[in-house]
Amino acid sequence: MSDTTTRALALLNLxxxxxxxxxxxxxxxxxxTERTVRRDVDRLRDLGYRVESTPGVAGGYRLEAGSAVPPLLLTDDEAVTMAIGLRVAATQQLVGGPEVTLTALAKLExxxxxxxxxxxNALAESIHPARMGDGPAxxxxxxxxxxxxxxxRERVRLRYIDRAGADSVRRVEPHALAPAGRNWYLLCWDLERDGWRTFRVDRIESVEHTRVLFDPRDISEEEIAERVLLASSWSPQKLEADVVMELALDEMDQYFGVWAQGATAEDEMHTRWPIGGPDWREALYGLLWIPAGxxxxxxxxxxxxAELREALERALRALDAPPPAPRR
Incomplete structure (x- = not known):
């Protein structure tokens, strides 16, 4: 393979x-040189790749979608990862997921x-992805x-339908996609609200690209996981209740962090906080995080x-009773 062809393939890969x-x-x-890059871009265009160029100091090149799919250049690791991903996707709650992903997988393999x-095959046998159950497509x-x-790192406009059915357009900086429970979630920085927000992907009607790039904001993997988990907990629960605690809202925010979401001030010294879960055990977990005293x-x-009261009374009796004899 000539140096020119090798370089053009390297450019295509980038x-x-x-x-x-x-x-x-x-x-x-x-x-x-940049002049050589321009010549190699022209060679790719001759092969059917739509490479768009923009002039100026901030100008450059980008690969545009065409009327047909051109040949893709994949490394060995990328091909294996794509095949594994298609197998996993076939088990998830995507529109036309099993049919589309399996035909794509057949063509790739x-x-x-x-x-x-x-x-x-070896990797697929060792991967057991959690299904998203009966969640929305x-x-x-x-x-x-x-x-x-x-x-x-491109800003986009989302057309979003919230739980109440209200339609809105949000300008966001998307950061991460993650499945949790039965749903997919998008963690992003909401430009209008100047803060992190998590959106259910099945409620996003459309995505409009702006071609405006952004610098990623600092956020740890732990906080990403925590925010996604928090968002998934906001789905309607079998048990929903409010807690009014003798704690000012700003103090509650400092203590609970992202888990203070949804809390409101009752007055200067009291805060109302919604909790919930599939049963009283899950809801009790929230109560246990209320600060001591x-x-x-x-x-x-x-x-x-009544079920919670009976469980707590038994726990108190167990704590007051003598400990059991040590294990032999």
């Missing part, structure tokens, strides 16, 4: 891994070398567009209230 590349950075990565096919188009925007009242409904 264009496929990022939405926008400045010309000078492509030249540095390929070890050539048909051209995989036998060595890579064995890797795919998610559009693979929306999911794919959000994944691209998260990868490329802080008194509170709750409107736990029956029969959960």
């Amino acid at each position: 264009l496929q891994t990022h939405r926008h590349w400045p010309g000078i950075e492509l030249a540095m990565r390929l070890g050539v 048909q051209v995989l070398p036998s060595v890579l096919r064995r890797r795919v 998610v559009s693979p188009v929306v999911l794919g567009e959000l994944a691209l925007a998260s990868r490329d 802080v008194e509170y009242a709750t409107d736990f409904p029956e029969p959960h209230r």
